[in-house]
Amino acid sequence: MPLGEFDVIRRFFRTPALEAAGDEGRVTLGIGDDAALLSPDPEKQWVISTDSLIQGVHFPDQYLPADIAYRALAVAVSDLAAMGARPIAFTLALTLPTVDEDWLEEFAAGLTEAARDHRISLIGGDTTRGPLNIGVSVFGEVNGFKVVRRRDAQPGDLLCVGGSLGDAGAGLALVQGQAVPATLDEQSQAYLLQRFWRPLAQCELGLELAGVASAGLDISDGLLADAGHLARASQVALHINSAQLPCSAALMHWPAAQRREWMLGAGDDYRLLFTLPVASERCLSVWATQGFEVSVIGEVVAGEGVWLDDGDGPKVVTDVGGYQHFKDASND
Numbered sequence: 612m613p614l615g616e617f618d619v620i621r622r623f624f625r626t627p628a629l630e631a632a633g634d635e636g637r638v639t640l641g642i643g644d645d646a647a648l649l650s651p652d653p654e655k656q657w658v659i660s661t662d663s664l665i666q667g668v669h670f671p672d673q674y675l676p677a678d679i680a681y682r683a684l685a686v687a688v689s690d691l692a693a694m695g696a697r698p699i700a701f702t703l704a705l706t707l708p709t710v711d712e713d714w715l716e717e718f719a720a721g722l723t724e725a726a727r728d729h730r731i732s733l734i735g736g737d738t739t740r741g742p743l744n745i746g747v748s749v750f751g752e753v754n755g756f757k758v759v760r761r762r763d764a765q766p767g768d769l770l771c772v773g774g775s776l777g778d779a780g781a782g783l784a785l786v787q788g789q790a791v792p793a794t795l796d797e798q799s800q801a802y803l804l805q806r807f808w809r810p811l812a813q814c815e816l817g818l819e820l821a822g823v824a825s826a827g828l829d830i831s832d833g834l835l836a837d838a839g840h841l842a843r844a845s846q847v848a849l850h851i852n853s854a855q856l857p858c859s860a861a862l863m864h865w866p867a868a869q870r871r872e873w874m875l876g877a878g879d880d881y882r883l884l885f886t887l888p889v890a891s892e893r894c895l896s897v898w899a900t901q902g903f904e905v906s907v908i909g910e911v912v913a914g915e916g917v918w919l920d921d922g923d924g925p926k927v928v929t930d931v932g933g934y935q936h937f938k939d940a941s942n943d
Contacts, residue, residue, distance in 0.1 A: 614710045623719040624703065629733040632726035637699045637752075638734055655752040660690035664745040671786050676714050677721030678808040679745065684725040686831065687747040689812040689881040693829040695759040695821030696751030698729050698814060703736035704746035729812055757822035759885065761844035764826035768886040770849055770909035771895075773816045775859035776834055777870060780877025782807025792864040799861035810881040816903050820885055823894055827885030833876045835931040837884055838917045845886075848914030850925045857906040875919075886911050 614622065630638075637650055651657060664670060664683045684701065691698050703722070726733060731749065782803040785791065791800075813829075820827060826845050830837045834851070842849045856874045863870070887894065887907075898905050909920075918925035 614712065623715045624722075624733060624736070626719070626723070628723045629719075629726055631732060632723070633699055633730050633732035635732070638732055652752060654754065656755045656758060658691055658694050658696035658751040658753055658758070659748065660687060661746065661748040662687040662690070663747075666743045671783075673786065675721075675808075676717035677724070680718045680721035681725040681809045683745040683747050684722060684731070684749075685729065685810050685812050686879075686881060687749045688729045688731060688751075688814065689810070689829045689831070691749055691751035692812045692814045692817035693759065693827055693883060694751075694753060695757055695817045695824075695827075696753040697818060698731040698749060698751045698812075700732045700734040701726075701747055701749045702734060704739075704744075704748075705736065706739045706741045706744040706746075708741065708743060725809075729814060753821060759817070759820050759824050759827045761826055761828050761841050762846075764841060764845035764847050764849075764886040764911045765888070766847060766911055766913045768825050768888055768911040769892065769907050770838075770851065770911060771885055771887050771905050771907050772830070772834070772857065773813050773883040773885075774880075774904045774906075775857045775862065776830070776875075776880055776882065777862050777873030777877055778803055778806035778859050779810065779879035779881075780873030781862055781865065783877070783879070795861075795864045799864060802859070802861045807879060810879065812881060813883045816883055816898075816905070819894075819898060819901075819903065820883065823887070823891050824885040825888055827883055830880045830882045830884050831878055833878045833931075834880075834884065835875050835917055835919075835928055836878075839928075839931040841884065841886070842915065842917055845911075846915065848912045848916055848918060849909060850912055850918045850920060851909040852920045854920075854922065855906060855908045857904065857908075 662683070664679065666672060670679050670682065687701065688698050785800060785804055786807060826841055828837055828841055838849050838851065853871060853875070858870055858874065862873070895905055895907070917928045917931055919928050
């Protein structure tokens with residue numbers, strides 16, 4: 612007999628592993644009632660974000676169910692990390708064309724792995740029939756005086772990023788079957804595919820930034836595009852030095868021009884981009900001893916927009932790129 616909606620929930624998602632992946636003390640009531648109950652700390656603020664992943668838009672048609680489950684949760688949690696929040700719980704709205712038990716087994720396994728890696732519990736959601744769509748809402752908490760926002764960067768601040776850039780762009784190229792350098796070894800390929808399919812939200816770094824960084828966000832649309840969002844929100848200009856962009860060993864297999872294109876414009880890296888007051892510069896050495904790969908890639912100055920220095924002085928970037936869902940749609 613085909614599985615119904617509630618059978619799918621009970622069998623694949625109402626599991627001890629998913630329900631207890633995060634801090635159980637924060638979840639008063641999880642899956643099974645009309646709504647979930649969470650127990651907030653009176654000295655904290657809730658941070659809530661929702662993401663929706665659609666096949667052919669947010670991930671290619673060729674995929675593994677475990678990978679897209681992991682990716683769906685990780686990219687949503689990355690929004691919490693960007694604001695310095697600790698993940699608590701999430702809900703899942705899953706639209707499926709059919710009930711395929713093998714597919715659901717793999718999907719649930721990837722979701723469980725992501726939940727454990729990010730220490731976040733599944734507390735409810737919805738399942739419906741239709742074209743594949745994965746909707747995730749995440750809930751976190753942050754000290755009200757330490758939340759990291761986009762709007763408070765100040766001239767003189769350092770512009771920093773939490774890890775290598777462009778890896779997801781190269782990973783997508785591998786997924787799409789594009790030509791790769793002859794020197795690219797299997798280990799490097801595996802790393803790049805992991806960076807695309809299973810990005811790890813930088814939650815621990817985000818907690819370090821809370822109360823220290825003046826502004827920040829996560830890189831989902833590409834460095835230049837997201838730097839543009841930050842500059843606009845803070846009403847400042849960001850100067851980026853391309854020679855200081857962090858590049859992984861795996862990405863070094865590509866020619867410099869291709870590396871530059873991906874590091875500046877490719878989305879899906881989910882690294883934290885943030886501004887750091889010079890008075891807090893000593894944190895960089897502390898974070899290095901803790902294993903955080905933070906790089907200073909530029910500075911905040913008075914003005915507006917994003918400026919790029921390729922070695923001959925900063926020049927304003929007129930097209931920061933970034934994917935926009937309705938850019939080419941008509942208004943009919």
